[in-house]
Amino acid sequence: MTTAVYDDPYADVPPPTVEPDDAVQPGCNPYRGTVATQPTDLHPYVSASEVHPVRNPQCGYVNIGALLDDGIPEPPTPEVCRRSDGKGLFYRGQFNIVFGDPESGKTLLCDYATVEELKAGGRVLRLDLDHNGVESTVSRLLGFGADESVLRNPNRFLYVEPAERDQAIAVIDDMTDWKPTLVIIDSIGELLPLFGAGSNSADEFTDVHTRVIKPLTRTGACVVGIDHLAKGSDSRAFGPTGTAAKKRAIGGTSIRVKVDSAFTPDKGGSAYLSIHKDRHGGLRRHSPSGDREPLCGKFVIIGNQISITAPMRGERNPEETADPDDIAAIGELDPPPTSAREARERLKWRDDRSRRAFKAWREENSEPS
Incomplete structure (x- = not known):
């Protein structure tokens, strides 16, 4: 040639x-x-x-x-919001996402990240567009162990509830000089309509990302946006609501939060954390393998004790562990299904249920190598 x-x-x-x-x-x-x-x-x-x-x-x-x-x-490593083994969940200088159902612990996890970052000497900006309220937010931060003198210091902590886009743009411009180390946007679902954008439009999301999120990451800050799950049972497996442009824009991690024990005031609760996306692989490298969305930790509040426990080697994501009865139902199909999609169509199950059961059935019946 x-x-x-x-x-x-x-x-x-x-x-x-x-x-x-x-x-x-x-x-x-x-x-x-x-x-x-x-x-x-x-x-x-x-x-x-x-x-x-x-x-x-x-x-x-x-x-x-x-x-x-x-x-x-060296490849980037996540440094913010550390687990019990010292590995972080989120990357600095990148856009990260936390998503899940209402009251699953998303905001509480970001509160924990805020307090830990302040304890480490960082500067935190809280953009509250989800109407959490400054009284409630500050009360939770103090309950999580934040130093009151640090929260009082505008050189270390800033909280704002932008009422209109001009105010939001002014805040973004101000961050160029203030140089935050962590920015919490609560939530992406409220940020988009503030700029007249819809969750399902790739172009509109990209415009907001360019005007708001990207300038914040350019300050070097770890930017964490809180988002919500889609309502459809099958589409929930694909992550947050709206356009796929959201996932493409993530330069750090996307963490799914799934409640284990409901969070109750003064008592606590817990939630599983799993990796939906990790662009650089720094968190996935230190998490169990084998699942579509491997566990990366468990967020636990017991009284005044708050932690993110690192997963054990080989620990499975409970959301990807099939019910034994479902595995048996797959095995009873004659002829056996050749794919999770075929099993779903024959059993009339949801996509996530058939996928888990078929995967477990196949693993149980595979020939040893």
Whole structure:
């Protein structure tokens, strides 16, 4: 096979002369050489033209050589909201999601993350669009062990309930200088209508993401959005309500919260935490494998004791453990089903139920290797 060779149409063209007073036009310069301007706020490895004289630095090409000069980069690891083994649930500088049913413990988990971040010396912004109320929020934070003097300090903790989009935009702009380390958005379902966006429109969600969420992650903050589950029994397996653009926008983790023991004031409760998405794999690497959504922890409140216990090796997600009667029902089908979809159609079950039962039946009846 012959490999095509392409000539550089600009190889013999001399580089343009750039006078100090000449204004550089926006866009990419097709000529090799240097230009007079340097991009800003693009990437830490976008270097000066004399170091990386490949193309117009206004275009923002990343200098891979400069990156590798610092050594092979380590993959990002989640550092915020740590489990009992010291592994975090959420990534800094990324958009993370917590989702689940009402009263499953989503906001309580974010309260715990807030208190832990403040104890570590961080700065936390709480964007309350879900009408939790400042009195209730501050009361829970104090109950979770927050230092009252830290909550009083506007250099460490800020709480706001944006009533209109202009106020929200002003808050986002203010964060450029304030530099939060953790931002809690409660909730995404209320943020979208504030900007006239719908949950089912990819374009509208992307617009809000660009205007609100992305600027917050650019501050270096760990941004955690609280979201809700879809109502349909089958669609709930796919995650939060609305457009798939939500999942694509997640640069960190998406954590499903499923109540185990209902949370009751002054008594506590518990909820299973499972990985719906982990873009960098840093949390999945330290969680059991084998499940579609592996367990990454259990959020437990017992009196004044609050923790996220790390899962044991091989521990299964209860939501993916089939009922023995369902496994037996799969085994009684003649001929045996060849897929979970076939089992669902023949037994008239929900998708999640048939998927769990078929997977367990197949594992029990597979030939040993």
